[in-house]
Amino acid sequence: MSQSLITKYNVPGxxxxxxxxxxxxxxSPNEETWKQHVKKAFMVSGITGAGLSLYIHLPYCEKLCTYCGCNKRITINHKVEEPYIExxxxxxxxxxELFGEKPLIKETHLGGGTPTFFSPENLKILIEGILEASTLADQPEMSFEGHPNNTTEDHLQTLYDLGFRRVSFGIQDFDEKVQRVIHRIQPYENVERVTMQAKKIGYTSINFDLIYGLPLQTLDSIINTIEKVKILQPDRIAFYSYAHVPWTSPGQRSYTEADLPKNExxxxxxxxxxALLEEAGYMxxxxxxxxxxxxxxxxxxQNRSLYRNFMGYSASPTGLLIGLGASSIxxxxxxxxxxxxxxxxYKAAVNEGKxxxxxxxxxxxxxxxxxxHILNxxxxxHTHWDEEGMYTPALLExxxxxxxxEKDGLIEISETKITVHEAGKPFIRNICMxxxxxxxxxxxxxQLFSSTV
Incomplete structure (x- = not known):
């Protein structure tokens, strides 16, 4: 990839x-309008059999990871667990009550914060409370985010018994100096332990989150991290670009832009x-x-059923995503x-019945x-507009x-479609912009967003 393209397209997006x-x-919808949109989407999901997705935000963490841009609350007081679950x-x-009938839940994800901040017993109370008046789809996608330092075998077994088959571990980087600067110290041995425990229990999809572009990160640290990942053989890997947004995540001010790898x-x-991931068989x-x-x-x-929403990518679409918890969408x-x-x-509004x-x-x-079009x-x-309802004058703009x-060879535009070339995939955010x-x-x-490259 040429330096000129990186420089040209490395803009906030x-x-x-x-x-x-x-x-x-x-x-913004008022409460009554919001309920109408939810009820309509629920009715459509019932007709199509698509079911709904459920995202539950568990915002507590014991320590601040300075790179993180999520909505979280730092505390070591575990007495907050039960009132929040209630x-x-x-x-x-x-x-x-708004649905008026049992919902079909196709997808559930516990995000954070740190979901494994909560005890296995309290997570069981939460999930059983959710499922008590619900129906699970035949093959539900149920996943949670686990911190390798505090995810126990009891966490893994309890959630597995409740139907969870996918777990995502935040790794970021195995380099100790990178871990220190982002305040995320977690030895390889901890990651190995939880990964092996999850495999032994029977989890069918284990994901590792990795980040490139972190402060003090080098080529050697990326190579070392991937080599260790290859030993553990997770099923999925999210390899994210670090988002430097200190105006919304003040913890990132503990280091400066001078500490970050840039551009090329x-x-x-x-x-x-x-390249290392593809050599290891990851597509x-x-x-x-x-x-x-x-x-x-x-x-x-491969079968073009991939879907993307606030939870990231999933294997199939759902027309209704319900977010529970503070800041959920x-x-x-x-x-x-x-x-x-x-x-x-959040708690005050819910306790008032709002x-x-x-x-x-x-x-x-x-x-x-x-x-x-952006979802496609x-x-x-790839996207196209040769079907009814797929064209608007804004598309022409x-x-x-x-x-x-297109002149840079990143995409091809025909009379009714856009196709992204292999060279254009790293610039997909720019194309959507x-x-x-x-x-x-x-x-x-x-500036509202992190840089695209």
Missing amino acids: PRYTSYPTVPYWET TLLKEWKMYL EKRKLYETGK EIGMDHFSKTTDELYIAS SDTWTAFGQNLKKIED FPVFRGHILTDEDLIIRQ LMCTF GLERLTDI ALDAKLWRNQPET
Whole structure:
């Protein structure tokens, strides 16, 4: 990859887990309107049999990892567990009353924070409370994020017995100096322990999260990390670009931009890691993801059922995502709704019997069309508009903005479709940005996103 392309396209841009992206949400639904959108999406999911996805945000962590941009609360007080779970179940009960019948749950993900901050006993209370008035799909995708330092065999066994078959461990980098600067010390032995325990118990998909572009990270540390990953043989790997956003994540101010690998140096970290992963049998899927050919994520990429939402990539689409917990985002396809971010505010709203959604966006007809094109590109590196309901004048404006990208040999545009070339895949965020009508109509005065390359 040439330095000139890296320099040209290394600009701030969204990761497109949604469209419109959160900074460009405009028409926020009130509580009654939100309930209408949820009920309609639930009805459609029942007709199609698609079921719903459930994301549960567990925000507590015992220590601050300075690289992290998630909504979290740092505490060593585990007495917070039970009251928070009680609130989650109250919020879920409000949705159950809104549905009026048992929902079919196709996908469940526990995110954080650190879900394994919670004891196995309390996680069991939470999941059994969720499932008590629900129906699980025949082959549900149930996953959780585990910290290698505090995930116990009891955590793994308890969640497995409840139906979880996928676990994601945050590794980031095995280099000790990198771990120290990002305040995420976790010895290889801890990662090996939880990985082997998960395999022994029977988890069918183990994911490792790795990050390139971290402070003090070098080519040697990336090579060393991948070599250790190859020994442990996870089924999936998320190989993310570090997002430096100190204006929203103050912990990142503990180091400076001078500590970060930049431009060509950072891209070399990715290219080297990618090559090593592919040599080890991991196939690139969508953006930032790799998996073995036996994993359902790879199979979904081959049969074009790959889907992307606020939880990242999944093996199949669902038309309704319900987010429970502080800061969680729900998605009805026609509207987004985000819960109050501060835990105390979230709990107060739920305890008053109110849906804790404090902002959102109702999608216009144009939004829905652009959203589908960006989703297609993020999942299949291809989109087309030769079907009814796939064209809007805003698309033509986006195609004009893609002229330079096509001249650089990254994509091919025909009369009715866009195809991303292999050389264009590292620039998929830039390609999607060209179609982002909201972004171009409202150019930000300050930086909102991390860099794309």
